[in-house]
Amino acid sequence: MNIAIIPARGGSKRIPRKNIKPFCGKPMIAHAIDNALRSEHIQRVVVSTDDEEIANIAIEYGADVPFMRPAALADDYTGTAPVVRHAISMLLEDGWTLDNCACIYATSPLLSSQLIDTCIEKLKKSDDLEYVFTAARFSFPIQRALLQMPDGGVTAFDKIAITKRSQDLETTYHDAGQLYCGHYSRWLDEKSQVFGLQSRMVVLPDHLVQDIDTEADWKRAELLYKLLQT
Template identity: 50%
Template sequence: MKLAVIPARGGSKRIPRKNIRPFHGKPIIGWSIEAALASGRFDRVIVSTDDAEIAEVAKGFGAEVPFMRPADLSNDVAPTGVVVQHAVQWHQQSGMAIDHCCCLYATAPFVTPELIADGFDRLVGSEADFAVSVTSFPFPIQRACRIRDGRLQMIDPSAYLTRSQDLDERFHDAGQFYWGRAQAWTELRPILGEATLPVIVPRHRVQDIDTQEDWERAELLFGALARQEM
C-alpha cells in the first residue's frame, strides 16, 4: 500500500488554526489533500490530527482520518518523523502492509500532483530510502555573514574572492513532501542525507509558512502564479 500522511495538529501557536485557515478560497489543508488525491500515487490519503474540526475539514476534501493522534505526539516538540512512524505502524498493526509512505505538509499550497508523482517514481526506481522536495538557495551560501558585536563577519572568508558562478549551488528542504520506504520511516532513518534523492522544486513554488509575514507572502505569490497560469 502507498500511504499519504498529512500531519495537522490543532495547536499551532504562531498562526492560530493555521492548518485550516482560509487560503485563496479554501482551508489551506485542502490544497495538500487535493494534490495528493490528484497525483494518482496513493491507495490511501490520511490526516493525522488531534483536532476534531481539522478532522471534519479533512474528510470534506476526501481524506480519511482513521485515528486521532495521541496527545504525546500532538505538542509542538513532537518530530514529524515520529508522527509519520506512528501512522505507518498503526496501519501495520491493523493488518495493512505499507510499502511506501509520503509525508505531505498541510501548509504546502504550492505542491503539485506532478511533483508528488515524480517523487514516488524516482524513489521506486532507486535503492534510496527517501525522495524529498528541495529547492536552491537564491544566493551563494558560501558568502553568508553573521553579525558579531555589531560588525559583519564572513562565515567562510576563503570564498570572499570567488566569483558567484564558480561557487557550488546549494539546496535546502522545500517543506512540501517526503516520500519514504515504510521501513525507513519505522526505523526513523535520517531524511536528509546520502540515502535521499532530491526532487527539485523551482524557487517560485516554495514558501515556508510559519509566521504571519510568511502567510501574506505566500498569498501574494500564489495569486501571481494563478494569474500567470490563467
C-alpha cells in the first residue's frame, strides 16, 4: 500500500496556526490532503500531528490520524525524517502493509495530485532509486553570491565564479519544500539521504513553487493558487 504522510505540528511561530489557517477558502492542510487523496497511487493519507485541532480538521477532510505525535518530535528543531520514521514505525506496529511513502508538507497548496503521481511513477520505474522529490532552479546563479563582512564591506562568495558570465556557470537547484517519495524501508534507514546520488528531482517551473514563511509569502501563494485554478 502506498501512503502519504503529512507532518503538521501545532507550534508554528512565524505564521501562527499556519497548518490550519484558512487558505483560499479552506484550511491550509486540507489542500495537501485533497491532493493526496486524488492521487492515483496513494491509498491512505496519514497526518502526523501533536495538536488535537489539527487532528480533527485532518479527519474531517478525509485523512487518518491513527496516533498523536509525541512532544519530543514536535519542537522547533526536529527534522522531517525522524517524524516520518516515527509515523511509519507506528503504522507497521498497527499492522499496516506499506510500500512507497510520500511525505507531503502541509503548506504545499501549489502541489497537485498529478505531480504526486509523477514522482511515485518515477520512483517505481527504477529499483535503484531511493527518493524522488520536487525541486526548482535557482533564478540567479548561486556561484555569484556576495557576502557582507562585519565592517560592512562586500566580498564574493566564489572569487573565480564571480568573474564568469551567468551562462557559463552550472545550473543549480533547490528543494521545493513540497514532496518527497521513497520506499518505506528507505525512510526507516537513518543512513539513507533524500538529497543523495540515488535520488532524482522533478524540476518544477517557478510558478509552482512558493515557500510560505511570512504573510507576504502567504499572499503570493494565494495569488498563484487562484491563477492556477482559472
